[in-house]
Amino acid sequence: MQMNRRRFILTGAVVGGGVLIGYSATRPTRHRRANEELVEGSERFITSFIKIDPNNEITVYVPHSEMGQGIHTSLSMMAADELDAAWENVIVEQAPAIDLFANGDLVKGFAGEFGVPNFLMGLVNASAFTVAELMNLQTTGGSSSVRYTGEYAMRTAGAAAREMLINAAAARLDVPTSELSTELSHVQHNSSGRTLSYGELAADAALLEPPEDPVLKDRSQFTIMGKAISRNDIPAKVDGTAIYGLDAHSEDMLYAAIRLAPVFGTKLVSVDATQALTQRGVVRVIELEDSVAVVADNYWRAKQALALVNATFTETENDNVSSADIAARFDKELAESNGSEDKEVGDTDRALEEAVDVIEANYRVPYLAHAAMEPMNCTVHIQGDRAEMWTSTQDALGMRGRVASVAGLAEENVIFHQTYCGGGYGRRLPFNWNMIDHATLIAMEFDVPVKTIFSREDDMQQDYYRPAVHNNFKAAFDDNSNVIAWHSRFTGPIQVPGASHIPYAIENQSIRVVDGDTHVPIAAWRSVDHSQQTFFTESFMDEIAHRAGVNPYQLRMDLLQEHPRHRKVLEVAAAAAGYGQNLPEGHALGIAVQESFGSFVAEVAEVSMGEDNQPVVHKVTCAIDCGWAVNPDTVEAQIESGIIFGLTAAMYGEITIENGAVTQGNFPDYEMVRMATSPEIEVHIVESGEALGGLGEPATPPIAAAVTNAIYILTGQRVRELPIKNHDFALSNPVAQV
Amino acid sequence: MATFKVNGVEHTLDIEPDMPLLWAIRDELGMTGTKFGCGIANCGACTVHVNGNAIRSCVTPVSAVEGQDITTIEGLAVAAAGTTSSALDLTAVQQAWIDHQIPQCGYCQSGMIMAVSSFLASNPNPTDAEIDASITNVCRCGSYPRVRKAIRALASA
Structure with missing residues (x-):
C-alpha cells in the first residue's frame, strides 16, 4: 500500500459505497493549538503527540484506549525511539478526548487496506457522522493501533520532533544540522562536545513548522523498539489503583439498575413500580422507550428494587423466535438463494459437475457474547448545558459525541474522563450504543452524577453479538485426488471483507454470501468474521486433506506455493510442536493457519480425550509473522490472550435464543476457559521484516479448527458445529494420521 | 448497623x-x-x-x-507487612504479577491476586492440580499461563 508520508491529508479514498471524499486535517498546526490549549508553564508540545518540558521530561500522548493490549507502552516506544528519547524519562499519557487527538490514521489505514470496515461504516451510513467526522474518532479496534497510529502517527511525530529539535539546536549553536546528532534526549555537537537537552530546546523547536517528510529509522537503528519493555499500565493494575469506568465515584452519586426489553427491538408498555418506590434508598423509577430503570443511592439497592418492578413490553413477531427457527431460516436461505458474490475464480459449477468425486459439508457457529470482565457501565453528570462522563470505551471521542447528541449538548461541552477499559473485544466500539444512550437519558433526570450499570445478566443478554453463521461447502477432486474446486456459501453479513477467502491454490473457487439478518443485534467480536470463517475454511481444508489421503500439513504446504508467509509460520509451528513425531499415547495434533489484520498465524493444538469423553487441550504452539515486533513480550501476551479467547468460544461459547430473547445469563451458562482448562502456550515470533501486522485479534481465528482437526484424528468425528461441549464423543473411532 | x-x-x-x-x-x-x-x-x-x-x-x-x-x-501489602515491619509497597505476589507482566485489561486481577495470595499462604508449594482446583477466577484476557508461571516462581522462591 502506498502511503503518502505527508500524512495529514487524505484525499480520494474510496470508501465503502464508492463515495469519493477529500479530507484535510491540517495537523501541522495542531501542535500550535495544543500549545495554546493544553500546556502549563514552560512545557511545550513539539507535535500533537509529544510534549517536552524544561527539565527534559518527555510526555507521549496516546490516542488509543488501553484495554490490556499494552498500547500505551507500544505506541510510546515508537515515538520515543524515533525521537531518540531516554526511555526512563518518558511519561505516557492517555490523550484527552478532544478532536486535537483524533486518530484518523486508523481510518486511513483501513481505507488503504480494504475500504473502511463495516464496523466503522455504520458510523457513516446510519448516523449524522460523515466520513470527515470518522477521521475524528479515537477508535481502538481492528488490531490497528500499532500498525496505523504507530507507524503513521507516532513514529512520524517522534522523527519530526527530533528534526525540529536538531534545527533549533543548529540555530542556537550556529552550526549546520549535519554536524549534530541525537541520543538519550540530547542534541550533541560532536566536534565541539557541546550538548543541549531536548528540554532546553523545546521552546524554540515548538515555533518551527513540523517537517513534511521526516526520515524514519531503519530497524537496525532502533534503541527502544524491539525490546521487551515492561508495560506502564501494569503497576496500577496490581495494587488496586487502576481506575476503570465502573470506578467513577463521588459522594453525591446515584446508581441506576435497568431492565431492557428482553426481546430485541420491543418497547415498554406499562410499569408498576409501587413496591419498588417504597424501598430504602430508591430515588426514582424512570421509564424509557425500551426499558425501565430504578435509581437509588447504591447499586445493590437499585438492583434489589428493580426486581420488584413489574413491567410489560410490546409483543412482536419475534417473541416466539428460537435458535432452531433461525437455523432453519439460514438453511432455507442457503438452499434457495444464490446470494451475492464474495469471490469467483474459474468455473466452479462445471468443475463440480465433471469431478470424479465431490464432498459436501455443512458448518455452523452460534451467536457469541463479548462478556468483558467489566460489565457495561456509564456514568453521566449533566450540568446545565455541560456534561461530564465516564465509561470504559474503545472510542472516547465517539462516546463523547454520542452523549452530546442524546443530551442535546455541544460536543465540546461534554468532558470525557479517561479510564482503563476492563476488556473491549469489540463490545465497546461506537454503534453498540445501548449502555451510553440509556445512561445519558437516565442522567438527564438529575443534576448529580448517575452511574448506570448492566448486571452480568444484562451484559450477556443485551449485547451486540458475534453473528450466528452457517456455511455450506463442496469440494471437487480429479482422478488423482487433487482438489480442483472450492464451493462456499455462507450466511452474512460480511463485516470484514476477505475472511472467507482461502490462500490455497485451487483452480476454481466460488464463494458467495446469503442473507443472514435476524432480529438479534450483531457487532464486531474479537477477529470479527475471521473467528467463524477460519473455523469453517481450515476445518474443510482438513476434510479435503483426509479425503485426498494427504497429510493436512503437507496439503496446505503444497497449495501455498505462492504464499511464503503462510508457509513459514506453518513450518515453524509444526516443527516446534513436534508435528509428525511421536506423541504421548492418546494425543494428537491439529493444525490451522490464517492471515488476518495483516498478520499470519499458524497454530498447532495438542489434544487428548479426557475421562469424560471431552477433549483436553494440553498445549498450543503458535507461530506468528506480524512483520516485526515492537514489544515482543506484548506480542506473546496478545497471542496467549487471543488463543484463550478463541478456545473459550470453541469449547463452550454459545448464545442461544428462546422466545426471542437470549437464554444465557451468567458465567455458568456461558463458560470460560479457566486455570484448569487453560493449555500451555508456546509462541514463536517470525520476523519477516514486512509491514507491521495486528496483534489483538489474529491469534483468535485458527484455534477452533486446530482443536477440532485434532479431535477428528482422536475420535473420527468431524466437529462441524461449535461449541465442542455439545458433542458426544463417547463412540470414538480414531483415524490414523496420514 | x-x-x-x-x-x-x-x-x-x-x-x-x-x-x-x-x-x-x-x-x-x-x-x-x-x-x-x-x-x-x-x-x-x-x-x-x-x-x-x-x-x-x-x-x-x-x-x-x-x-x-x-x-x-x-490494603494487601500493609496487611502482609504486619504491624511491626515497615510497610511494603507491594507483596511478593504483586511483584511477581509485575515481573511476569500478567495483567492485560487488569479488571480481574485484584481478585486474582487476592485469591492467589490466600491460596499460597495456606499452600506455599502447590501442585498444578491444586492450582487448578483452587484458582477458579475468570480472566477474559486469558492471563492463565502467566499466572501459573508466577505461582510456580513464587513457590520455588
Whole structure:
C-alpha cells in the first residue's frame, strides 16, 4: 500500500459505497493549538503527540484506549525511539478526548487496506457522522493501533520532533544540522562536545513548522523498539489503583439498575413500580422507550428494587423466535438463494459437475457474547448545558459525541474522563450504543452524577453479538485426488471483507454470501468474521486433506506455493510442536493457519480425550509473522490472550435464543476457559521484516479448527458445529494420521 | 448497623444486613479496587480476605463479616507487612504479577491476586492440580499461563 508520508491529508479514498471524499486535517498546526490549549508553564508540545518540558521530561500522548493490549507502552516506544528519547524519562499519557487527538490514521489505514470496515461504516451510513467526522474518532479496534497510529502517527511525530529539535539546536549553536546528532534526549555537537537537552530546546523547536517528510529509522537503528519493555499500565493494575469506568465515584452519586426489553427491538408498555418506590434508598423509577430503570443511592439497592418492578413490553413477531427457527431460516436461505458474490475464480459449477468425486459439508457457529470482565457501565453528570462522563470505551471521542447528541449538548461541552477499559473485544466500539444512550437519558433526570450499570445478566443478554453463521461447502477432486474446486456459501453479513477467502491454490473457487439478518443485534467480536470463517475454511481444508489421503500439513504446504508467509509460520509451528513425531499415547495434533489484520498465524493444538469423553487441550504452539515486533513480550501476551479467547468460544461459547430473547445469563451458562482448562502456550515470533501486522485479534481465528482437526484424528468425528461441549464423543473411532 | 474493619480501619455503616460486602466496599466506602464481575460468586473479581481467607464479596452479606477484619487489594501489602515491619509497597505476589507482566485489561486481577495470595499462604508449594482446583477466577484476557508461571516462581522462591 502506498502511503503518502505527508500524512495529514487524505484525499480520494474510496470508501465503502464508492463515495469519493477529500479530507484535510491540517495537523501541522495542531501542535500550535495544543500549545495554546493544553500546556502549563514552560512545557511545550513539539507535535500533537509529544510534549517536552524544561527539565527534559518527555510526555507521549496516546490516542488509543488501553484495554490490556499494552498500547500505551507500544505506541510510546515508537515515538520515543524515533525521537531518540531516554526511555526512563518518558511519561505516557492517555490523550484527552478532544478532536486535537483524533486518530484518523486508523481510518486511513483501513481505507488503504480494504475500504473502511463495516464496523466503522455504520458510523457513516446510519448516523449524522460523515466520513470527515470518522477521521475524528479515537477508535481502538481492528488490531490497528500499532500498525496505523504507530507507524503513521507516532513514529512520524517522534522523527519530526527530533528534526525540529536538531534545527533549533543548529540555530542556537550556529552550526549546520549535519554536524549534530541525537541520543538519550540530547542534541550533541560532536566536534565541539557541546550538548543541549531536548528540554532546553523545546521552546524554540515548538515555533518551527513540523517537517513534511521526516526520515524514519531503519530497524537496525532502533534503541527502544524491539525490546521487551515492561508495560506502564501494569503497576496500577496490581495494587488496586487502576481506575476503570465502573470506578467513577463521588459522594453525591446515584446508581441506576435497568431492565431492557428482553426481546430485541420491543418497547415498554406499562410499569408498576409501587413496591419498588417504597424501598430504602430508591430515588426514582424512570421509564424509557425500551426499558425501565430504578435509581437509588447504591447499586445493590437499585438492583434489589428493580426486581420488584413489574413491567410489560410490546409483543412482536419475534417473541416466539428460537435458535432452531433461525437455523432453519439460514438453511432455507442457503438452499434457495444464490446470494451475492464474495469471490469467483474459474468455473466452479462445471468443475463440480465433471469431478470424479465431490464432498459436501455443512458448518455452523452460534451467536457469541463479548462478556468483558467489566460489565457495561456509564456514568453521566449533566450540568446545565455541560456534561461530564465516564465509561470504559474503545472510542472516547465517539462516546463523547454520542452523549452530546442524546443530551442535546455541544460536543465540546461534554468532558470525557479517561479510564482503563476492563476488556473491549469489540463490545465497546461506537454503534453498540445501548449502555451510553440509556445512561445519558437516565442522567438527564438529575443534576448529580448517575452511574448506570448492566448486571452480568444484562451484559450477556443485551449485547451486540458475534453473528450466528452457517456455511455450506463442496469440494471437487480429479482422478488423482487433487482438489480442483472450492464451493462456499455462507450466511452474512460480511463485516470484514476477505475472511472467507482461502490462500490455497485451487483452480476454481466460488464463494458467495446469503442473507443472514435476524432480529438479534450483531457487532464486531474479537477477529470479527475471521473467528467463524477460519473455523469453517481450515476445518474443510482438513476434510479435503483426509479425503485426498494427504497429510493436512503437507496439503496446505503444497497449495501455498505462492504464499511464503503462510508457509513459514506453518513450518515453524509444526516443527516446534513436534508435528509428525511421536506423541504421548492418546494425543494428537491439529493444525490451522490464517492471515488476518495483516498478520499470519499458524497454530498447532495438542489434544487428548479426557475421562469424560471431552477433549483436553494440553498445549498450543503458535507461530506468528506480524512483520516485526515492537514489544515482543506484548506480542506473546496478545497471542496467549487471543488463543484463550478463541478456545473459550470453541469449547463452550454459545448464545442461544428462546422466545426471542437470549437464554444465557451468567458465567455458568456461558463458560470460560479457566486455570484448569487453560493449555500451555508456546509462541514463536517470525520476523519477516514486512509491514507491521495486528496483534489483538489474529491469534483468535485458527484455534477452533486446530482443536477440532485434532479431535477428528482422536475420535473420527468431524466437529462441524461449535461449541465442542455439545458433542458426544463417547463412540470414538480414531483415524490414523496420514 | 454493620461494623467491620477494612484494611485496619473500623467502619460502622447504617446499611441493611443483607447488603453484599462488595457493594458496601464500593458504593458506601468508595473503595474501587475490588471489582464487580458476575454477582453470583462465579468469576472471583470481587475476592477479598476475611481474616486472611479469600471470599467472594459479591454474595457475602455484611452480617456475615460483623466485627471481622477485611483486607482488600488496596490494603494487601500493609496487611502482609504486619504491624511491626515497615510497610511494603507491594507483596511478593504483586511483584511477581509485575515481573511476569500478567495483567492485560487488569479488571480481574485484584481478585486474582487476592485469591492467589490466600491460596499460597495456606499452600506455599502447590501442585498444578491444586492450582487448578483452587484458582477458579475468570480472566477474559486469558492471563492463565502467566499466572501459573508466577505461582510456580513464587513457590520455588
